[in-house]
Amino acid sequence: MEENQMNEFSDMEFDVLKEISNIGTGNAATAISQMLDSRVDIEVPIIKVMKFDEMSEVVGGAEKEVIGILVTLEGDIDGMMMFMTDKYSAAVVINRIMGMEFSELTGALSEMQVSMLTEFGNIIAGSYLSAIAKLTGLGIVPSVPDLSDDMAGAILSVPAIEFGKVSDRVLLIQSVFDTDNKRAEGFFILIPTRKAYKKIFEKLGLIS
Amino acid sequence: MEKVIRVGMADLNICKAPDRITTLGLGSCIGLVLFDVNSTTCGMVHVMLPDSSIMRNTSNPAKFADTGVKLLVEQLEREGLRRSKLCAKMAGGAKMFSIRGSGDVLNIGERNAEAVKNILDEMRIPIIASDCGGTYGRTIEFDPVTYRLLIRSIGKADKYI
Numbered sequence: 001m002e003e004n005q006m007n008e009f010s011d012m013e014f015d016v017l018k019e020i021s022n023i024g025t026g027n028a029a030t031a032i033s034q035m036l037d038s039r040v041d042i043e044v045p046i047i048k049v050m051k052f053d054e055m056s057e058v059v060g061g062a063e064k065e066v067i068g069i070l071v072t073l074e075g076d077i078d079g080m081m082m083f084m085t086d087k088y089s090a091a092v093v094i095n096r097i098m099g100m101e102f103s104e105l106t107g108a109l110s111e112m113q114v115s116m117l118t119e120f121g122n123i124i125a126g127s128y129l130s131a132i133a134k135l136t137g138l139g140i141v142p143s144v145p146d147l148s149d150d151m152a153g154a155i156l157s158v159p160a161i162e163f164g165k166v167s168d169r170v171l172l173i174q175s176v177f178d179t180d181n182k183r184a185e186g187f188f189i190l191i192p193t194r195k196a197y198k199k200i201f202e203k204l205g206l207i208s
Numbered sequence: 209m210e211k212v213i214r215v216g217m218a219d220l221n222i223c224k225a226p227d228r229i230t231t232l233g234l235g236s237c238i239g240l241v242l243f244d245v246n247s248t249t250c251g252m253v254h255v256m257l258p259d260s261s262i263m264r265n266t267s268n269p270a271k272f273a274d275t276g277v278k279l280l281v282e283q284l285e286r287e288g289l290r291r292s293k294l295c296a297k298m299a300g301g302a303k304m305f306s307i308r309g310s311g312d313v314l315n316i317g318e319r320n321a322e323a324v325k326n327i328l329d330e331m332r333i334p335i336i337a338s339d340c341g342g343t344y345g346r347t348i349e350f351d352p353v354t355y356r357l358l359i360r361s362i363g364k365a366d367k368y369i
Binding site: 052053056061062063065068070071072074080108143144145146148149150151152153154155156157158160161162164165168 | 216217218219232233234235236237256257267268271302304305306307308309310313314316343344345346347361362363
């Protein structure tokens, strides 16, 4: 992979990322089911490469209030991962964990809600990381996550800037999951550093 | 019919009264407005990174503070504005996430603000007002008639600088 061909993901690289995200989503479905103590159906994720501004539009607009959970990565692969969801979906998750009737989240999140959502995001991040580890044999150590409840554009600026160092596009995984007859939606962004991508592709025998 | 001109991430635009110009959801990025109080033409750039020279991919100049600010100044000069009369207002550069041990990566907001200030300094463009830092997102909108910059954030009152 040429360092100066960073603008677009090649078809091959894209297929690898799709494979990682398919396995990751499978792991996530199992993990979420356990956490929510309820059957969770995850639809086939939509994986798209898109420009920065399209990313904000896909999640509902740059000013939409969303919750973002960020994890930085260390080890064989460095970089970051972000899980993002809207407040309705967050409410679905929280109410399910608490075993309560559904009610919307209003105002600022309580400490307990932050803690539950952070753990949720952590579990999802872990699902994708174990997919990568399984496929590549590489070891990755995720950080303690941090949560932000703010405008989508502002939260997305963080992964966008990371991608922006090498590209004008980002890879977004959009996932819808159904639990308790409620539909929740989440977005997942995996941003390995350039070096890390190289390692992944090397391990998979795609480059020498 | 007045409209509000949008500036996206790594983007810039020129605006003439009675239109206003905006960029939405600034996190660690910087939204910079350049204007002249003798004119009702202005411009805005939304930069994401401090320095184009250390990056391999510099195909989009508006993405970087150094090339983005210069490009905006050039475009304003093409509209008849004089560099020596330009003023600046800026916002953004927030630290959206805090993770111990993550090094400098999550301090990009502060570095972006620094970089924009340095370029403006080099070009001798005074910063009239600035709302940078913090840990929250901002939407900004500039009116080239009043020269006021509106700043909106979730859970906070609107403010003008």
